Amino acid sequence: MTGPRRCAVLGHPVAHSLSPVLHGAAYAALGLDEWRYEVHDVTEDALPAFLDGLDGSWAGLSLTMPLKHAVLPLLDHVEPLAQVVGAVNTVLPHGEGARRTLTGANTDVHGIVAALGEAGVHGDVRRAAVLGAGATAASTLAALAQLGCTSPTVHVRSAARAGSLLRAAHRMGVEPVLRPLEAGAPELAVADVVVSTLPAHAPDALAAQLAGPVRGVLLDVAYDPRPTALAVAWERAGGTTVGGERMLLHQAVEQVRLMTGRPGPLGAMDDALQAALAPVR
Incomplete structure (x- = not known):
């Protein structure tokens, strides 16, 4: 699908997440001007309905606690590493409607x-x-x-x-x-x-x-x-x-690669992370 694409981080609580900073910096560096990265507070009970509501505009989801285990039975495919670990922190939607599939991966x-x-x-x-x-x-x-x-x-x-x-x-x-x-x-x-x-x-x-x-x-x-x-x-x-924050950075770089199909821009994402973590003066 061409045009605007959506990604998001899901979790509960999730307002503190730095994922929007990292992914937003990646989109800017890659020239993906129509991509946006959202934050959704989603509980385990609400996760099935959220996934059911995904349409073809969605390119990827980042999952934080408590969803990394809960998502497993809701996926169509789980990559081998994530299956062995028993934890998914990345969901990749493909297609839409009756032909939509969800693949789980682990970049942690x-x-x-x-x-x-x-x-x-x-x-x-x-x-x-x-x-x-x-x-x-x-x-x-x-x-x-x-x-x-x-x-x-x-x-x-x-x-x-x-x-x-x-x-x-x-x-x-x-x-x-x-x-x-x-x-x-x-x-x-x-x-x-x-x-x-x-x-x-x-x-x-x-x-x-x-x-x-x-x-x-x-x-x-x-x-x-x-x-x-x-x-x-x-x-x-x-x-x-x-x-x-170094683990957070590197797992996000790999998520960007999986979601966009392009190498995650480590330098740009690192600069954005350091700016976000700098003490307020």
Whole structure:
């Protein structure tokens, strides 16, 4: 279809999302003047009706929590990586009416690998730790497997809520070891890579326990506040940190490629992200 195209980010809550900044900058750099990127607050219960209402003008959807799992049974096709991970953050509509199909993809894995790559992590990860057990944690397990670690420790607040993550790990051939979150500081200190997928402030108590030296790279997917308490403690203990906005950037670059069919303009999107995150003076 030619002419104006629509994309959007869906989630609940979603008003805080930086996806419009990133995708809008991409459209401007690519000369896609008739494309627009919207924000829709959509709950799990409202998701089926929203998807049913898509017409031929739609080129793509970005999904955030709590929709990454909920969308799976509503799709016609799921790309293999997203199927294995059990989480979709990108929906690509094709056609319209009775012939319309919805394909699900996962660009979070790409975003995590690329963000860690900025800190020099390109493979041969021996020891890794993950904080959290949600959809982003599942993507993190896939990313760590690509980087060489198939037996990370996963630190969770409730082992009873880790079932989906463990099933995803089994599909990937990954064998995580569950540990309680509150007792994680000693194992984090000796890890090559640590990825926190927890909401802002959730690991603050753990951050307070990081008194000794650490040697690895921390990617904290939370970026508000920036830096997080965990990132501050990690750097104070001698480690290297990667902000969650870097994962956000790289997964959005890949989304732009999937939605527009053109390479995502990393530089333009990065400039827009930095401007959006700059402190107000």
